[in-house]
Structures are given as structure tokens and as C-alpha cells.
Amino acid sequence: xxxxxxxxxxxxxxxxxxxxxxxxxxxxAYFAEVRAGRVTGGARLRPPADATTVRVRDDEILLSDGPxxxxxxxxxxxxxxxxxxxxxxxxxxxKHPAAADGGAVEVRPVWE
Amino acid sequence: MSSTDGIxxxxxxxxxxxxxxxxxTLIRVTGDWDLAEECAQDAFAQALxxxxxxxxxxxxxxWLTTTARNRALxxxxxxxxxxxxxxxxxxxxxxxxSYDDGDDSGVQDDRLRLIFTCCHPALPIEARVALxxxxxxxxxxxxxxxxxxxxxxTMAQRLVRAKRKIRNAGIPYRVPPAHLLPERTTGVLGVLxxxxxxxxxxxxxxxxxxxxxxxxxxxxxxxxARLMPDEPEALxxxxxxxxxxxxxxxxxxASGELVTLEDQDRTAWDRAEIEEGTALLETALRRGRxxxxxxxxxxxxxxxxxxxxxxxxxxxxxxxxxxxxRFVPSTVVRLNRAVAVGMSEGPDAGLAxxxxxxxxxxxxxxxxxxxxxxxxxxxxxxxxxxxxxxAEALQLVENDAERRFLQKRLAECRxx
Numbered sequence: 078x079x080x081x082x083x084x085x086x087x088x089x090x091x092x093x094x095x096x097x098x099x100x101x102x103x104x105x106a107y108f109a110e111v112r113a114g115r116v117t118g119g120a121r122l123r124p125p126a127d128a129t130t131v132r133v134r135d136d137e138i139l140l141s142d143g144p145x146x147x148x149x150x151x152x153x154x155x156x157x158x159x160x161x162x163x164x165x166x167x168x169x170x171x172k173h174p175a176a177a178d179g180g181a182v183e184v185r186p187v188w189e
Numbered sequence: 190m191s192s193t194d195g196i197x198x199x200x201x202x203x204x205x206x207x208x209x210x211x212x213x214t215l216i217r218v219t220g221d222w223d224l225a226e227e228c229a230q231d232a233f234a235q236a237l238x239x240x241x242x243x244x245x246x247x248x249x250x251x252w253l254t255t256t257a258r259n260r261a262l263x264x265x266x267x268x269x270x271x272x273x274x275x276x277x278x279x280x281x282x283x284x285x286x287s288y289d290d291g292d293d294s295g296v297q298d299d300r301l302r303l304i305f306t307c308c309h310p311a312l313p314i315e316a317r318v319a320l321x322x323x324x325x326x327x328x329x330x331x332x333x334x335x336x337x338x339x340x341x342x343t344m345a346q347r348l349v350r351a352k353r354k355i356r357n358a359g360i361p362y363r364v365p366p367a368h369l370l371p372e373r374t375t376g377v378l379g380v381l382x383x384x385x386x387x388x389x390x391x392x393x394x395x396x397x398x399x400x401x402x403x404x405x406x407x408x409x410x411x412x413x414a415r416l417m418p419d420e421p422e423a424l425x426x427x428x429x430x431x432x433x434x435x436x437x438x439x440x441x442x443a444s445g446e447l448v449t450l451e452d453q454d455r456t457a458w459d460r461a462e463i464e465e466g467t468a469l470l471e472t473a474l475r476r477g478r479x480x481x482x483x484x485x486x487x488x489x490x491x492x493x494x495x496x497x498x499x500x501x502x503x504x505x506x507x508x509x510x511x512x513x514x515r516f517v518p519s520t521v522v523r524l525n526r527a528v529a530v531g532m533s534e535g536p537d538a539g540l541a542x543x544x545x546x547x548x549x550x551x552x553x554x555x556x557x558x559x560x561x562x563x564x565x566x567x568x569x570x571x572x573x574x575x576x577x578x579x580a581e582a583l584q585l586v587e588n589d590a591e592r593r594f595l596q597k598r599l600a601e602c603r604x605x
Binding site: 078080161162163164166167184186 | 309359360361365
């Protein structure tokens with residue numbers, strides 16, 4: 078089954094490059110899964126401060142700076158995985174450091 | 190339809206014994222929870238006529254499973270408009286013979302698969318309970334709705350959503366692998382314990398349907414203990430439920446008032462349940478792997494086997510609560526320990542532990558905290574302080590029977 082993992086991190090203003098991230102030993106277990114091919118895609122997202130939100134109302138394009146809603150957590154990244162079932166998806170999500178340290182990973186089945 | 194031939198009774202007995210197994214097997218072979226329930230229902234309906242005509246089969250469970258499976262095969266064949274459905278039907282047909290050769294080996298696994306899936310932690314807790322009662326115990330949606338005091342439509346919706354999530358979120362239909370088993374087993378035991386407590390908390394006559402939940406919980410715990418004979422906590426839970434259940438009828442008096450353990454009529458406790466519970470507990474403890482349910486059962490056994498309230502071995506109980514804190518590091522368990530220590534070492538020792546919990550503040554707003562302090566103060570003869578503490582507890586209590594009990598105690602303290 079295909080799932081999306083939505084990584085949510087507490088807003089702390091910390092910003093590290095993907096390269097620095099990749100060197101973080103805490104990511105080793107997760108990157109092993111990436112190499113094993115169970116992670117089929119995804120992206121790390123820059124922080125909410127860099128976000129622009131677009132709404133169209135009455136044919137008018139309205140922009141606001143920042144994310145959909147100001148919250149204590151922000152969407153820090155997304156990954157697509159292909160595994161047998163929810164238990165495997167949960168096990169994989171739990172390996173991602175974003176699940177710890179006050180963060181959370183939302184596991185969403187992909188509508189197929 | 191007459192019941193003089195015993196057919197209706199036989200079908201009713203088979204329903205209680207076999208419903209869960211028939212549904213569990215049908216879910217495995219069809220992968221469709223709704224179809225499984227429909228076909229199981231249909232098989233029981235057919236049993237009434239067919240058994241009356243042909244006699245009660247030697248193995249009713251096998252007959253019912255085969256009949257339900259054939260029905261599912263018919264439905265799938267009729268609906269087989271696409272290749273996928275045809276493949277399903279083919280799988281089902283291939284699987285068809287396994288019950289006629291007396292092979293039961295897969296059956297128990299199916300019920301375990303079902304209970305672990307119903308109690309999967311990705312489902313909301315209310316849905317876990319409802320799904321277990323519907324699919325494993327065979328209660329109707331209306332019965333479950335009445336038991337949980339919600340409209341039938343709400344309960345139906347809850348069941349539909351749960352089944353949809355199992356399908357859409359990919360919750361596997363299986364007994365969890367070894368590395369997940371201990372945690373998931375704890376989850377299943379927790380659902381059964383919650384089910385029992387729902388029924389146990391119900392007190393008055395109007396709550397009869399809710400009290401039936403106790404019987405269902407005992408039945409399911411019995412099944413689980415049989416399916417997981419190597420799991421001492423499953424035995425421990427069954428023992429605990431039986432030991433609580435034995436005292437069920439003495440917990441409230443004729444007018445619905447709460448009766449404390451101390452004042453309960455011990456001659457009215459169910460001896461058979463107490464004996465079964467203590468025997469199960471001994472079997473569990475011999476495995477040498479204690480756990481929260483075994484310890485709670487041991488505490489319940491201390492109470493259940495004391496001839497009088499004065500004979501209660503409070504030192505033993507205090508020690509057991511100390512053990513329990515190691516498994517369940519909860520402040521409520523520590524509050525219970527304070528009660529036991531107060532009874533064995535005197536009210537002051539108990540009050541010291543209560544004061545410690547009050548300082549930590551985790552139980553702020555919990556009525557049993559001042560109620561426990563009140564009881565210990567009352568026992569040490571400090572009636573004015575006790576009255577103040579009872580008044581404090583009354584500000585927080587929500588349950589009517591408990592409120593009346595606290596009011597009674599408060600009045601006693603003020604009159605003395």
C-alpha cells in the first residue's frame with residue numbers, strides 16, 4: 078500500500094540544510110529505509126517563514142505570508158512510501174527523527 | 190415455530206459459541222467485513238430450517254462456516270462483473286473444502302486475528318470496543334448503542350467508520366508479529382477491561398443492558414485466555430474480571446446506594462467465581478511472568494477470600510499495590526496504595542502518602558483524592574477535618590451514587 082508520511086516539527090526556528098540533515102546520525106535508520114526502496118519519494122520543506130499562501134476569492138488572487146494556519150507545529154516535509162500495511166508504515170514513520178523531539182508523523186493512505 | 194424440538198436453543202447456543210469464529214473466518218477468506226457479517230447472519234438463519242429438517246450437525250461451527258462461505262461465494266459470483274471479483278470468488282472456492290475434513294487448526298487463529306484487528310491502536314477506543322462486541326461477540330448495533338447510551342444511528346456510524354478505516358488505512362488482518370505482540374496484547378486486554386468496567390459502573394435496574402457488558406467481557410476474556418494459553422496476563426485479566434464479577438450484586442443495595450467493600454454482604458459473593466478466579470490466578474503466577482492484571486487479580490483475591498472485612502490482609506494488599514506501581518506508574522494506583530497502607534499501618538501513614546500526592550498535584554480535581562483523605566481522617570477520629578475533606582470531595586464528584594455516599598459520610602461526621 079502507498080502512504081504519505083507528513084512530518085510535523087515544533088516551530089523552533091532551527092534551519093539546517095538537507096546535507097547537514099543527511100549527516101545527522103539520528104537519520105541513519107531512516108535513510109537505510111530510503112535506500113531499501115521502501116521510500117519512493119518526498120521532499121523536505123523550508124520553514125513556514127518562507128511560505129506564501131494563495132487563495133482565490135471572487136476571481137481575485139489573495140496572498141498571505143506564512144502557512145495555512147499559524148500553529149505550534151509546521152509541516153517540515155513529506156515522504157511517499159510503499160509498504161505492506163499500516164503496521165509497516167507506522168514502523169517506518171517511527172524511525173524518522175521527526176517523530177521524536179516533540180514532533181509527529183502523520184501516516185496517510187494515498188487515495189488510489 | 191415451536192421450540193419443543195430444541196432447534197432454536199441449539200441455534201442460539203451455536204450463535205454464542207460460533208458467531209465470532211464464523212465471522213472471523215469469513216473476513217479472512219473474503220477480506221470484506223460487511224459481507225462476512227451478512228453471510229454469517231444468513232447461515233444462522235438457514236440453520237433454523239435446515240437443522241430442523243436434517244438434524245443438528247455433528248460440528249455446528251463447521252456447518253455454519255461452510256454455509257456462510259458458500260453464501261459468500263454465491264454473492265461474489267453474482268456480483269462478479271470485473272476480473273478482480275472473479276479472482277476473489279476463485280480464491281474462495283479453492284478454500285472451500287478445508288472444514289469438511291475436521292481440520293480446526295485455522296479457526297482459533299481467525300478469532301485471534303479478528304480480536305487483534307478490532308483492537309488495533311489506530312482505531313479510536315470507542316470503535317475498538319464496539320467492533321469487538323459486534324464482530325466477535327455478535328451483539329447487534331442496537332444492543333451496543335443501548336449499552337453505551339448513544340443513539341443507534343451514532344453507533345452504526347461508528348462501526349461503519351471503523352470498518353472503512355481498517356480497509357482504507359491498510360490495518361492488517363492478523364495476529365501481530367512477535368516484536369509487536371506484547372504491546373498489542375496489552376491493548377486487547379485493555380479493551381476487554383474497559384468493556385467490563387463500563388458494565389461494572391452501571392448500578393441501577395435501568396442499566397441492565399449495560400451490566401450485560403460484564404458477562405460479555407468475561408466471555409471474551411475466557412476466549413482470549415483459551416486462544417493465548419501462554420500469556421499469563423490473559424489469564425490474569427480473566428481472573429481479575431471473575432473476582433470483581435463475584436462481588437457485583439453486593440456493590441449496591443436494593444435502593445441503588447453504593448455499598449463499600451467493608452459493608453458488603455460477603456455471603457452473597459459468588460463462591461464459584463471466586464474459586465475459579467483464584468485458581469486461574471495461581472496458574473498464571475506459576476508462569477513467573479507477573480504483570481498488571483495478575484497483580485490486580487491478586488489484590489482482588491485478597492479481598493474476595495477474606496472471611497470478614499477485619500480479616501483482610503491489608504499489609505499484603507499494600508505490598509501488592511507497591512508492586513503494581515512498578516508496572517503501572519499511575520498516581521491513582523499510588524492513591525490506592527495509600528488506602529491500603531492506611532489500613533495496615535494506621536491512618537497517619539496513609540495520610541502521609543495522600544499528602545505527598547496532593548503536593549505533586551497530578552490528581553487535582555479528582556474527587557477520590559479528598560475522599561480518601563476524608564476516610565483516613567474519619568478512621569483516625571478527626572471528624573471535623575474529615576467533614577471538611579468530604580465537603581471538598583462533594584464539590585468534585587460526578588456520579589450520583591458516589592455523591593449520595595459522600596453526603597451520608599459527611600452527615601455522620603457532622604453529627605458525631
